[in-house]
Amino acid sequence: MKTGFLIDMDGVIYRENNLIPGAEDFVRALMATGTPFLFLTNNSAPTPEDLAVRMKHLGIPGLAAKHFYTSALNTADFLVETDPECTVFVIGEGGLHTALHEKRIASDSIQPRYVIVGEGAATMERLAKAHECIERGARLLATNPDNWCPVSSERTRPGAGATAAFLEASTGRRAYYLGKPNGFMFHRARRKLVEVALQEPEHVVMIGDTMETDIRGAIEVGLQSYLVLSGSTQIEGVSDYVYQPTRILNSVADLVEEVKTGIPCDRLSSPAFGCRANPGRAGNRHQTDVFALHKPRPRPAMTK
Numbered sequence: 568m569k570t571g572f573l574i575d576m577d578g579v580i581y582r583e584n585n586l587i588p589g590a591e592d593f594v595r596a597l598m599a600t601g602t603p604f605l606f607l608t609n610n611s612a613p614t615p616e617d618l619a620v621r622m623k624h625l626g627i628p629g630l631a632a633k634h635f636y637t638s639a640l641n642t643a644d645f646l647v648e649t650d651p652e653c654t655v656f657v658i659g660e661g662g663l664h665t666a667l668h669e670k671r672i673a674s675d676s677i678q679p680r681y682v683i684v685g686e687g688a689a690t691m692e693r694l695a696k697a698h699e700c701i702e703r704g705a706r707l708l709a710t711n712p713d714n715w716c717p718v719s720s721e722r723t724r725p726g727a728g729a730t731a732a733f734l735e736a737s738t739g740r741r742a743y744y745l746g747k748p749n750g751f752m753f754h755r756a757r758r759k760l761v762e763v764a765l766q767e768p769e770h771v772v773m774i775g776d777t778m779e780t781d782i783r784g785a786i787e788v789g790l791q792s793y794l795v796l797s798g799s800t801q802i803e804g805v806s807d808y809v810y811q812p813t814r815i816l817n818s819v820a821d822l823v824e825e826v827k828t829g830i831p832c833d834r835l836s837s838p839a840f841g842c843r844a845n846p847g848r849a850g851n852r853h854q855t856d857v858f859a860l861h862k863p864r865p866r867p868a869m870t871k
C-alpha cells in the first residue's frame with residue numbers, strides 16, 4: 568500500500584490567492600497515482616465544500632469535500648465523542664456553525680456547556696456574552712491555537728487563539744485547544760484518511776510549513792513529518808527546535824517525481840542546521856495548553 572499524506576494548506580499549497588509553484592503538479596500526481604491524501608487545516612471558517620471550490624478557482628479541480636478536514640470538523644468530532652448531549656455558544660464563522668449543526672450540537676446563549684471559539688470577527692457584544700457564559704460555568708474550547716496566521720509576505724490575520732486568549736484574560740479560565748498540534752486532530756485525520764482510501768496506508772506522512780503545529784503534532788502521534796520552506800518556517804530556525812522533521816523540502820514540488828515513481832528523491836534529507844533563526848514577527852504565533860496541569864490562573868485585578 569502506498570504512503571498516505573496529511574497536507575497542510577496555507578503555506579504548502581497556496582498563499583493568499585496564489586498557488587505555490589509545483590503545488591498543482593503535486594496534487595495532480597497524488598490523484599493520478601491513487602495516493603491517499605487529506606488536506607488538514609487549522610482554519611475553522613470554511614466548510615470542506617468551500618475549500619474544494621477555492622482550490623478549483625486556484626487551478627486544482629477534481630477535489631471533493633471528503634479531501635478536507637478542518638479544525639471545525641475536529642471540534643465537532645471531539646464534542647460528539649466526549650459530550651454528545653452538550654450545548655454551545657459559538658464565536659466563529661460558517662464552517663464552525665455548519666460542522667456543529669451536522670453533528671446535531673445545539674446552540675445555546677443562555678446556559679451553554681461550552682463556549683467555542685474559532686476564526687472570524689468577534690464583536691464586543693459576543694465576547695461579552697461568551698464571558699458571561701464562562702462565568703456561569705461554561706468551559707472554554709478553541710478550535711485551534713493560532714494567535715495569528717500569515718496571509719501574504721506583508722500581512723497576517725488574527726486567529727482563534729487570540730480570541731481565546733482574550734477570554735482567558737477576562738475570565739481567568741484556561742481554554743482547551745483543539746486543531747494542530749493536538750493529537751486528537753491527527754488521530755481523527757488519520758482515521759478519515761483511511762475512510763477516504765478504503766484501506767490502511769502503510770505509512771502516513773504530515774506535510775506542513777510550521778514547526779509548532781504541523782511538525783510537532785505529527786511527531787507526538789508517531790507520524791513521519793515533511794517540513795516545506797514555502798510557508799512560515801525559515802530554514803535558519805529549524806535547529807531551534809528539539810524535535811526535527813523527517814525531511815526538509817523547498818516545496819511540495821520536490822515530491823512530484825517521488826509520488827509518480829515511488830522512488831525517494833535523494834534531495835530530501837533533513838540535515839542538522841547550526842545557525843540561529845531570524846526572530847521575525849514579534850509575539851508567539853500559537854497558544855498552547857502547556858499550563859493545563861496548573862491550577863487556573865486568578866483573574867487579574869480590575870484596577871492597579
